[in-house]
Amino acid sequence: MPIWKDEKKGKRDYVEVTPSRARDLWLRCQSCGELVFRKKLAQNNYICPHCGAYFFLSAQERIASLVDEGSAVDVTAPLVAGDPLGFVDRKPYPERVKEAQRETGLLDAVAVVEAEIGGHPVVLAVMDFRFIGGSMGSVVGEQLCLAMERAVERRVPFVLVTASGGARVQEGVLSLMQMPKTVLVRRKLAEAGIPYIAVFTYPTTGGVLASIASLADITLAERGTRIGFAGPRVIEQTTKERLPPNFQTEDFALAHGMVDQVVPREALKEELSRILAILDGGRDGG
Amino acid sequence: MVDEATLKALEEKVAELKRLVEQDGLALENELALLEQRLEELRREYFARLSDWDRVKLARDPRRPTGIELVEMVFDDFYELRGDRLLRDDPALRGGMAKLSGKPLVVLFHQKGKTLEEQKRYRFGMAGPAGYRKAVRLMELAGRLRLPLVSLVDTPGAYPGVEAESHNIAGTIAQCLQTMLGLPVPTVAVIVGEGGSGGAVAIACADRVLMLEYAIYSVISPEGAAAILWKDQKAVPKAAEALGLSAPKLKELGVIDEVLPEPLGGAHSDPQATAATIRAALEKHLAELSSLPLDKLLQLRYKRYRDAGSYRELEGRS
Numbered sequence: 001m002p003i004w005k006d007e008k009k010g011k012r013d014y015v016e017v018t019p020s021r022a023r024d025l026w027l028r029c030q031s032c033g034e035l036v037f038r039k040k041l042a043q044n045n046y047i048c049p050h051c052g053a054y055f056f057l058s059a060q061e062r063i064a065s066l067v068d069e070g071s072a073v074d075v076t077a078p079l080v081a082g083d084p085l086g087f088v089d090r091k092p093y094p095e096r097v098k099e100a101q102r103e104t105g106l107l108d109a110v111a112v113v114e115a116e117i118g119g120h121p122v123v124l125a126v127m128d129f130r131f132i133g134g135s136m137g138s139v140v141g142e143q144l145c146l147a148m149e150r151a152v153e154r155r156v157p158f159v160l161v162t163a164s165g166g167a168r169v170q171e172g173v174l175s176l177m178q179m180p181k182t183v184l185v186r187r188k189l190a191e192a193g194i195p196y197i198a199v200f201t202y203p204t205t206g207g208v209l210a211s212i213a214s215l216a217d218i219t220l221a222e223r224g225t226r227i228g229f230a231g232p233r234v235i236e237q238t239t240k241e242r243l244p245p246n247f248q249t250e251d252f253a254l255a256h257g258m259v260d261q262v263v264p265r266e267a268l269k270e271e272l273s274r275i276l277a278i279l280d281g282g283r284d285g286g
Numbered sequence: 287m288v289d290e291a292t293l294k295a296l297e298e299k300v301a302e303l304k305r306l307v308e309q310d311g312l313a314l315e316n317e318l319a320l321l322e323q324r325l326e327e328l329r330r331e332y333f334a335r336l337s338d339w340d341r342v343k344l345a346r347d348p349r350r351p352t353g354i355e356l357v358e359m360v361f362d363d364f365y366e367l368r369g370d371r372l373l374r375d376d377p378a379l380r381g382g383m384a385k386l387s388g389k390p391l392v393v394l395f396h397q398k399g400k401t402l403e404e405q406k407r408y409r410f411g412m413a414g415p416a417g418y419r420k421a422v423r424l425m426e427l428a429g430r431l432r433l434p435l436v437s438l439v440d441t442p443g444a445y446p447g448v449e450a451e452s453h454n455i456a457g458t459i460a461q462c463l464q465t466m467l468g469l470p471v472p473t474v475a476v477i478v479g480e481g482g483s484g485g486a487v488a489i490a491c492a493d494r495v496l497m498l499e500y501a502i503y504s505v506i507s508p509e510g511a512a513a514i515l516w517k518d519q520k521a522v523p524k525a526a527e528a529l530g531l532s533a534p535k536l537k538e539l540g541v542i543d544e545v546l547p548e549p550l551g552g553a554h555s556d557p558q559a560t561a562a563t564i565r566a567a568l569e570k571h572l573a574e575l576s577s578l579p580l581d582k583l584l585q586l587r588y589k590r591y592r593d594a595g596s597y598r599e600l601e602g603r604s
Contacts, residue, residue, distance in 0.1 A: 082596035138595030177594035230446030
């Protein structure tokens with residue numbers, strides 16, 4: 001799947017989904033076709049050493065790439081999605097959830113840790129696109145709320161790394177209700193003066209973008225991200241409009257005032273550390 | 287089994303005959319009475335076993351009373367307020383001040399059209415960033431002036447377009463949610479037609495959420511779900527069923543508080559009666575909410591949305 005085109009290099013870069021290859025030692029870059037040793041890829045933030053294309057990051061890999069080594073403590077609540085509608089499309093929803101759990105090693109599409117970034121303690125929630133498209137259903141909504149409440153309790157900044165196709169269709173309107181739910185709890189951070197930093201990664205769209213993701217104090221976008229409310233196909237079909245070439249890219253979002261900075265993956269940790277250091281100085285007591 | 291087309295054909299025939307009798311004075315009263323009786327029977331049969339896809343079609347029926355028609359029948363002295371104070375006025379999401387039982391309030395509503403020309407003008411009830419910015423503005427106005435907020439929801443969804451994305455439609459919807467959830471006044475939403483996803487919930491995250499009997503409220507359109515999950519447009523009716531988008535189902539799930547009955551044949555067969563039902567329900571719910579102290583109101587609102595969702599605790603883990 002082509003994700004972004006590096007205009008300077010004048011060639012397409014690709015990001016690859018890795019789920020079923022979680023245990024493979026060698027991975028093939030879909031951009032340049034080279035085989036890459038997994039360990040080397042991990043050391044390089046899952047950026048292809050040959051062509052610079054970004055590979056998809058699982059939540060676990062993302063956490064490892066952002067936090068100080070050995071500082072992360074998993075605080076993801078032991079929650080599993082219900083099946084309020086008895087939803088069956090081509091397969092029953094609970095089966096889909098189980099498959100995603102097996103594939104990702106996660107309970108749902110988000111992992112939450114307490115960790116340090118550049119020596120600064122944070123509560124970090126990371127969404128995982130491999131888990132039913134990173135969609136926000138009841139569990140994701142609840143985990144995000146618990147994570148924000150934890151940040152308030154610990155009095156440390158809340159960092160959210162988004163990767164989501166939007167609301168989880170299989171939970172119907174209950175998924176839609178996660179939008180007001182997360183927005184409501186976000187207020188607790190504001191009331192307590194706790195900073196909230198969002199990092200948009202590929203992709204950040206739909207109901208997640210239209211609720212919690214858009215309400216951060218500081219918003220970074222990883223290079224190569226797609227940021228938008230409606231899918232390009234929906235827009236083309238509904239409006240017959242022709243989409244501009246950089247439509248819904250991170251640069252489009254930056255140019256239209258939706259994000260503060262666009263950051264290459266390898267610089268994200270350093271960028272977050274800098275922001276956290278500035279904010280840390282702003283709070284008394286520490 | 288009676289289908290939608292038969293019903294519609296008969297409805298048209300009755301309407302025509304009625305015209306002939308009333309306007310041209312033709313002596314066809316007996317025939318009219320017979321046909322009306324037959325229509326009533328067919329309607330009963332049809333509405334007794336509505337599928338969810340039938341409900342979707344009813345909710346989208348352009349004959350249904352639109353936002354402004356309902357507003358004018360439900361409230362007194364509606365005074366429209368326009369514009370987002372930045373770029374323009376979005377005709378698909380309207381609002382203003384009005385009175386209900388002598389008390390002032392702020393009302394927000396999606397506007398659809400009946401004729402094709404109207405539908406185009408109102409962009410089929412799909413509002414863009416300007417519409418939702420206006421909604422934020424009127425919500426804040428309600429908060430400042432301590433006026434209750436009522437919203438009538440009827441949209442296929444927010445407008446998907448290049449301009450909407452350029453002007454941060456997603457962020458504007460998020461701001462609507464944030465503003466509405468923080469209002470220090472009672473809020474009541476009524477889904478009167480289509481409650482389409484983010485564009486609906488943006489003005490529907492209220493203290494009380496009511497739904498007309500044949501309205502729908504859904505995270506995605508059945509067409510969208512069929513395309514994404516079934517990869518098959520023939521699966522649309524199945525998707526409608528699976529999404530649990532009907533008023534009775536959403537009442538059962540606890541997402542809405544009350545189903546407001548529609549006249550037989552749907553809201554458009556008797557708009558006045560539909561409006562009277564909405565008015566009575568609003569009076570009741572606003573009276574209840576207004577009697578609560580502010581901290582209690584906000585506490586209940588917090589609980590309502592904080593507890594939303596369906597999940598279970600995993601056993602054997604800590």
